[in-house]
Each structure stands twice: as structure tokens, then as C-alpha cells.
Amino acid sequence: MSYGPRKRRQVKKKVEEKGLETFAFLIHPFDIQDVVKKYKIAGKVSPKIVASILKRRRPFVISEISGIKSSTGAEAHGFFVVVPLLPWQFVELEEDYIMEKIAKACKVSQKVGAKIIGLGAFTAIPGGGGRLLANMVDVPITTGNTYTTTLAIKGAEEAAKVMGLSLRNSKTAIVGATGSIGKACAQILAPQVGNLTLVGRDQGRLEEVQSTIKESSGCDADVSCKISKALNEADVVVTVTGAVDSIIYPDDLKPGAIVCDVARPRDVSKLVSEVRDDVLVIDGGIVDVPGKAKFGVDIGLPSGKAEGCIAETIILTLEKRYENYTIGKSINVEMVKEMDALAKKHGFKLTGLRREEKLVTEQKIEEVKANARKAINLKQWTGVG
Ligand SMILES: NC(=O)c1ccc[n+]([C@@H]2O[C@H](COP(=O)([O-])OP(=O)(O)OC[C@H]3O[C@@H](n4cnc5c(N)ncnc54)[C@H](OP(=O)(O)O)[C@@H]3O)[C@@H](O)[C@H]2O)c1
Structure with a gap:
């Protein structure tokens, strides 16, 4: 179920009343099978039709991420927001169109109260790895590529x-x-x-x-x-x-x-x-996220485990580092060490x-x-x- 305007307002109110530290993470389907997980009908029509429907679909919140608790006691609450495009569409569509769509996903994230946004998979690639996007939205962003490099x-x-x-x-x-x-x-x-x-x-x-x-x-x-x-x-x-x-x-x-x-x-x-x-x-x-993290949607990992890009967004939230962190195509080696240290501080551990x-x-x-x-x-x- 996606979150309509009313639900988004309710969620934002909850976030504000409880004073939660919040983030959003942008995801997208990797293939038609991912789309079928949410819309069974997608398996019954041609991939071309699915792609053209996705292209027109607005970004939406698909789930809340709860139960994250650092070993310092800090807590983070998050949202997965879907940018409905397939990988090849990120490569083939006009960059302006893709950037607008990602910016809309950031606005949706803002509406539920996210204080920082992580860019997952192909949402982190166009526009110079978040550089263009940082000028289009009012919420800090990170590609998550720094901690992904560490991992x-x-x-x-x-x-x-x-x-x-x-x-x-x-x-x-x-x-x-x-x-x-x-x-x-x-x-x-x-x-x-x-x-x-x-x-x-x-x-x-x-x-x-x-x-x-x-x-x-x-x-x-x-x-x-x-x-x-x-x-x-x-x-x-x-x-x-x-x-x-x-x-x-x-x-x-x-x-x-x-x-x-x-x-x-x-x-x-x-x-x-x-x-x-x-x-x-x-x-x-892949890391174990501290606490009892529940993602509310199948991200291809058992609950409580996350990939580097999601983990980096969570770590910045736990640190209340609401700033553009990994932006652009060049990763700073000192930041790779910093992320490693912050991850240890909050109790993230490499999964087997x-x-x-x-x-x-x-x-x-x-x-x-x-x-x-x-x-x-x-x-x-x-x-x-
Ligand atoms: N596991 C995780 O937690 C995680 C986190 C973040 C990102 N990722 C993934 O990591 C990958 C790279 O991300 P990035 O931000 O580093 O991207 P990037 O800066 O855009 O770099 C992409 C690299 O892939 C090469 N490339 C692109 N298409 C190719 C093709 N068809 N055949 C061979 N090489 C190709 C590019 O080469 P050219 O120089 O020739 O263009 C470039 O070297 C993506 O798949 C992304 O989804 C994973």
C-alpha cells in the first residue's frame, strides 16, 4: 500500500510529536519481477507496457522503517520511497526527466518528515551523483557510496x-x-x-x-x-x-x-x-543494523540487514548529521575512514x-x-x- 496525502500528513504529525530522527531512502524496481511483487498484474502484460506505466507513475512511500536503535541509545525512523523506473529507463530516458522524478521522490520524502535522503542504486547515478539534485531539493542528500566503498x-x-x-x-x-x-x-x-x-x-x-x-x-x-x-x-x-x-x-x-x-x-x-x-x-x-530493524518491504535481505548505501543514510541520521554527505563522483578516502568509525560507534557489524x-x-x-x-x-x- 502506498501512502496517500492523508496518511503522509498523519505520519509527519507522528514524527514531529515524537521528535523522531528521520530519513528516507529512495529505491526502484530492478526488474519486472520486482514490479510483480507489488502489482501482480504486471506479470500478465508486456514488459513494454509495464515500463510505460512506471514512467508515468508518481514516486510514492512504500513502507516505514522502524526499530533501529544504536548502541549509543540513539534511534532512527525511516521511509522507503519508490522512484518507479527500471534500471534501463535510468540509462535511456532524458536526464532532465529522471532528475525531475527523483526530485519529486525527495519532495514526497519531505512530506513525511525525512530530514536526510539516501539515494539507492540508479537514483544515485544521474546528475553527477547527487550534485544536480542537491540544488533542486531542500533536504540534505547522500548517495551512500562512502560506506558502500568501506563495505x-x-x-x-x-x-x-x-x-x-x-x-x-x-x-x-x-x-x-x-x-x-x-x-x-x-x-x-x-x-x-x-x-x-x-x-x-x-x-x-x-x-x-x-x-x-x-x-x-x-x-x-x-x-x-x-x-x-x-x-x-x-x-x-x-x-x-x-x-x-x-x-x-x-x-x-x-x-x-x-x-x-x-x-x-x-x-x-x-x-x-x-x-x-x-x-x-x-x-x-552487507551489515547488521543495530536494534530490531524492520523494513516493511522486501529489499532482498532478511530483516535487520542492510547494504552500505542504506546503512550510511541511517548512520548519518543517528548522528543527526543532516548535511549533504556523499555527493558527486569523487569519494573522499578520509570520509571512508570516518564512516567506518561511525558505523562501529553505532554498532553496525559486517554480516557473514x-x-x-x-x-x-x-x-x-x-x-x-x-x-x-x-x-x-x-x-x-x-x-x-
Ligand atoms: N551494494 C550497495 O550497497 C550499493 C550502493 C551504492 C551503489 N551501488 C551500485 O554500484 C554501482 C556503481 O555505482 P556508482 O555510483 O559507482 O556509479 P558510477 O559512478 O556511475 O560508475 C559506474 C561505472 O560503471 C561503468 N559502466 C557503466 N555501464 C557499464 C556497462 N554497460 N559495462 C561496463 N561498465 C559500465 C562506468 O564506466 P564508464 O566510465 O565507461 O562510463 C563506471 O566506471 C551501481 O550498480 C549501483 O547501483 C551499490
């Missing part, structure tokens, strides 16, 4: 640890290295890994990131516009592109590889988990490794290791694999 790195480190790999001796590839999160991950990981390859679509932009890394850490990173070739040699992959469809397929990965898939929608094809039992794919870092809404068990990790050993041996003996 992407922690996820990759944790996965390497459980697979018995040392980052220092590993070849690491960052796919989407010219993007906001990808570039920040590359900058932070450069001094920690044996060898770094920046993977993207544009050689010139990749070389710019390469020089920034050289200047900031003295590290020599390689660049590649050939995903398959770059990943065939990588032990650890962090992938975080704005691609609408999967871009990493079973043949791209070497046995024993670890992939931390931060992108939403995901970069790694579902085929990888179906046919490659010798690689470990995990979703970018997860993939496609499931926990990756210790047994699964042992199986991957054993299968990887077998595949590597086979490759050494036969020269194929």
Missing part, C-alpha cells in the same frame, strides 16, 4: 581470508574502476594488493584513474578494456559498474577466484553460480558473506576451495580448464 573492501578482504588468499600476493581487478565506488576501491586497495588491474570501457578515463593512483600511493596499476582477459588472470575481483545487465560470465573467471559483486543490479551473471562451483561470488558488504539473498556457508566455502584445487590441478596436467 566493498571489507567484503573482499573477508572473502580472501576465508579462501586462504592473501591480498598482498593476489592479482586484484576492479571492474568499473572509472566510477565513483570503483575508483575509491582502487585507490584504497592499490597499496594493499600484489597487482592491481583497472577494468573499464574507456582507455582514456582508465589512464586518468591510473595516474591518480600513482600520485596518491606510488602504485603502478595496469588498465584494461577487455573484461574477459583481465578477469582470467585475477584472483580477486571487485565489480561495481552501472551496467543494466550482467557483464561477467562463467568463462571469464579463473578457478579459485573471489568476486565481490557490489553492483545493483548485479554484474555477475546467475550462470556463474549455476556452472562454476570453483569460484566464490559474494554480494558487496552472502550471495543472492543467501548466506554463504562454511561448507560451501570448503567445497569451492576443493573444486578450485581440482580445476587448477586439471589445468596444470592437461593445459586446459
Whole structure:
């Protein structure tokens, strides 16, 4: 059920009377199946019709987020607000149209009393990563990309640890290295890994990131516009592109590889988990939210768990830091450290490794290791694999 004007007024009154610290988080459907979860009829008509109805639909509040309580005792109350567009529509529609729609979602958020707004998934990409939007709305915003970067790195480190790999001796590839999160991950990981390859679509932009890394850490990173070739040699992959469809397929990965898939929608094809039992794919870092958080809507995670971008919005609310925080395409490495410290202060903890809404068990990790050993041996003996 979406919130009409009357319900929005009631909710705002409640927020004001109770003096709640509040936030909103903008979400959108990732595919038609997500739309079907709310409107069954969407499964019975053509995807083209669904997309054209979504395009005309106004943003709306879909649920309240309750039960968040920091270990400091601070509490936060939130709202999920839907921007009804599919990923490909964010890429293909006119930027002005998309920005207007996101701005409307911010106004809806304001009407229920949100004091800060987090931009989820593709709502954080157009308009220079929130820069344009910040001039269009009166409420502070954040893309959530700072804490997402912290968690992407922690996820990759944790996965390497459980697979018995040392980052220092590993070849690491960052796919989407010219993007906001990808570039920040590359900058932070450069001094920690044996060898770094920046993977993207544009050689010139990749070389710019390469020089920034050289200047900031003295590290020599390689660049590649050939995903398959770059990943065939990588032990650890962090992938975080704005691609609408999967871009990493079973043949791209070497046995024993670890992939931390931060992108939403995901970069790694579902085929990888179906046919490659010798690689470990995990979703970018996910955290346990302190308290007894209830999201009121299926966000693809069990209650009480959230992705980096939502967590960052919650942390800023708990801190009463009602200011534009992560804005623009450049992530500040000092802010990545600040977010890590604030998250610890409020009791956010990295959840175990997860993939496609499931926990990756210790047994699964042992199986991957054993299968990887077998595949590597086979490759050494036969020269194929
Ligand atoms: N898990 C989470 O908590 C979380 C939080 C925030 C964001 N995200 C996700 O992270 C991803 C990146 O976000 P961002 O803010 O860093 O985006 P961004 O700054 O726009 O960067 C996107 C990157 O993806 C590349 N790219 C775009 N389309 C591509 C395609 N079809 N094939 C290959 N590369 C492509 C771009 O390369 P070019 O330079 O060639 O354009 C760029 O390097 C998105 O999927 C977003 O939804 C996840």
C-alpha cells in the first residue's frame, strides 16, 4: 500500500510529536519481477507496457522503517520511497526527466518528515551523483557510496581470508574502476594488493584513474578494456559498474577466484553460480543494523540487514548529521575512514558473506576451495580448464 496525502500528513504529525530522527531512502524496481511483487498484474502484460506505466507513475512511500536503535541509545525512523523506473529507463530516458522524478521522490520524502535522503542504486547515478539534485531539493542528500566503498573492501578482504588468499600476493581487478565506488576501491586497495588491474570501457578515463593512483600511493596499476582477459588472470575481483545487465560470465573467471559483486543490479551473471562451483561470488558488504530493524518491504535481505548505501543514510541520521554527505563522483578516502568509525560507534557489524539473498556457508566455502584445487590441478596436467 502506498501512502496517500492523508496518511503522509498523519505520519509527519507522528514524527514531529515524537521528535523522531528521520530519513528516507529512495529505491526502484530492478526488474519486472520486482514490479510483480507489488502489482501482480504486471506479470500478465508486456514488459513494454509495464515500463510505460512506471514512467508515468508518481514516486510514492512504500513502507516505514522502524526499530533501529544504536548502541549509543540513539534511534532512527525511516521511509522507503519508490522512484518507479527500471534500471534501463535510468540509462535511456532524458536526464532532465529522471532528475525531475527523483526530485519529486525527495519532495514526497519531505512530506513525511525525512530530514536526510539516501539515494539507492540508479537514483544515485544521474546528475553527477547527487550534485544536480542537491540544488533542486531542500533536504540534505547522500548517495551512500562512502560506506558502500568501506563495505566493498571489507567484503573482499573477508572473502580472501576465508579462501586462504592473501591480498598482498593476489592479482586484484576492479571492474568499473572509472566510477565513483570503483575508483575509491582502487585507490584504497592499490597499496594493499600484489597487482592491481583497472577494468573499464574507456582507455582514456582508465589512464586518468591510473595516474591518480600513482600520485596518491606510488602504485603502478595496469588498465584494461577487455573484461574477459583481465578477469582470467585475477584472483580477486571487485565489480561495481552501472551496467543494466550482467557483464561477467562463467568463462571469464579463473578457478579459485573471489568476486565481490557490489553492483545493483548485479554484474555477475546467475550462470556463474549455476556452472562454476570453483569460484566464490559474494554480494558487496552487507551489515547488521543495530536494534530490531524492520523494513516493511522486501529489499532482498532478511530483516535487520542492510547494504552500505542504506546503512550510511541511517548512520548519518543517528548522528543527526543532516548535511549533504556523499555527493558527486569523487569519494573522499578520509570520509571512508570516518564512516567506518561511525558505523562501529553505532554498532553496525559486517554480516557473514552472502550471495543472492543467501548466506554463504562454511561448507560451501570448503567445497569451492576443493573444486578450485581440482580445476587448477586439471589445468596444470592437461593445459586446459
Ligand atoms: N551494494 C550497495 O550497497 C550499493 C550502493 C551504492 C551503489 N551501488 C551500485 O554500484 C554501482 C556503481 O555505482 P556508482 O555510483 O559507482 O556509479 P558510477 O559512478 O556511475 O560508475 C559506474 C561505472 O560503471 C561503468 N559502466 C557503466 N555501464 C557499464 C556497462 N554497460 N559495462 C561496463 N561498465 C559500465 C562506468 O564506466 P564508464 O566510465 O565507461 O562510463 C563506471 O566506471 C551501481 O550498480 C549501483 O547501483 C551499490
